[in-house]
Amino acid sequence: MTTPRLHVAIELIEAIGEYLDSIGLSAADFYQQQGFNPDDEAANGYVDFALFSTLFEAAAKFSGEAYIGLKVGENFLARHWGRLGYLIMAGENGIEGIQYIQQFATIVTNALNMKWTSDSETLSCEFSLQGGTCSRHVVDYFVSSSLSLSRATTSDETHYLSVRFQHDGGPRPHFYDQFLQSRCYFNQPCNQITVDLAGLQQVSAYRDPRLKIILEEHASQVLQSLAATDELVETVQRYIVENLPHGAPTLKQTCEFLQQNERSLQRALAKQGINFQEMVDDLRRRMALEYIRNDYNFLDIAMMLGYSEQSAFHRAFKRWTGMPPSKYRRSLNQDGGEKMPGEAPGQQ
Structure with a gap:
């Protein structure tokens, strides 16, 4: 993840x-x-x-x-x-x-x-x-x-x-x-x-x-900088994933955990073309697709992804995939359930 x-x-x-x-x-x-x-x-x-x-x-x-x-x-x-x-x-x-x-x-x-x-x-x-x-x-x-x-x-x-x-x-x-x-x-x-x-x-x-x-x-310096940024991104992602069941972490909460100011973190993520809120949303999307493939019920998925209500998860999922989670699950079953996370049903 x-x-x-x-x-x-x-x-x-x-x-x-x-x-x-x-x-x-x-x-x-x-x-x-x-x-x-x-x-x-x-x-x-x-x-x-x-x-x-x-x-x-x-x-x-x-x-x-x-x-x-x-x-x-x-x-x-x-x-x-x-x-x-x-x-x-x-x-x-x-x-x-x-x-x-x-x-x-x-x-x-x-x-x-x-x-x-x-x-x-x-x-x-x-x-x-x-x-x-x-x-x-x-x-x-x-x-x-x-x-x-x-x-x-x-x-x-x-x-x-x-x-x-x-x-x-x-x-x-x-x-x-x-x-x-x-x-x-x-x-x-x-x-x-x-x-x-x-x-x-x-x-x-x-x-x-x-x-x-x-x-x-110069190339070695750039490579070292990218490696440090990659490590930071992985740390931020791990923090988000671990804390999602308690609600999606905010930028402020993440910075407090990292002991880093918000502007510095945003600038470091931007070097990778990453926006913090988009990162949270993308992690939720990928986790939702994996949970559905593994047959978790929708209420549990909503809670594990930090949504206060199941309806909020349904709206987010439809925004991600263009369809409600129930329809997505049916299409997976029709396709044999072998799709990789993030792959739209019916596509190879």
Whole structure:
């Protein structure tokens, strides 16, 4: 229950806007349409990963571009990955760049899980994105931006040996082969990129040993800051969960427990794109879904989640899912009751 909030660097959101501007559309209009202001989030440095996925879907509709993830990735600039992007470019070669990705990927997002395997000639990265189903365009972005970064540091001729996607490839799957210049496969068990090891050994065109040392120190500092924030988030979540049966803890009560002033806590949470009240609401939602799956009665659930009346829980649940808890439970039973917490009935 007390997992850290998944985040993504604000620069990745800005990259979507920069692409829209580059094709003659207005990023400002798009952001306004979505009720999002990058300037409000810039000081925090990070936004919710789910928002990143939602904005990608919205940008695809706004632009009419079915492969916007690939296109935004093609427009990649080192600053989109912050210190990690610059560090990879200043490094010795692609091998060292991958080592930096393994060490500092959290600087860009903590939603990415990677597994690396190699043989004498190739290196493969199997990757997944946490947080349930996310936009196809997010997966495409990470595949395309990684290729753009590799081409920027070595050669425009750089390409993947193969790419495997869990998604279906959208309306024109063959477009991937052409765009990525590699063999692409869809509806696969996992996302996977395979590259030639020899290509990774090419010296970076931007190799800078002195700058690399400085950037390594900065990246380590950012990583330590994120780790401290994650630990704080877990502590706050744990306190909320443990005290929900007595009523939802207030910001003031939580700060008293942490021996921290309210403004400092709000600022620390904001760095992760988290609002305290939204955190309480999200924890209640996830716990409610799990309790219903485990067949608790609604009155007990309401009390365990700190609602003074069962009717208040029913209203909250309908706001979360669009349906009363009784209907949600019936739909779970119809689907076999195998849905994961937070997954809408009828969806895989």
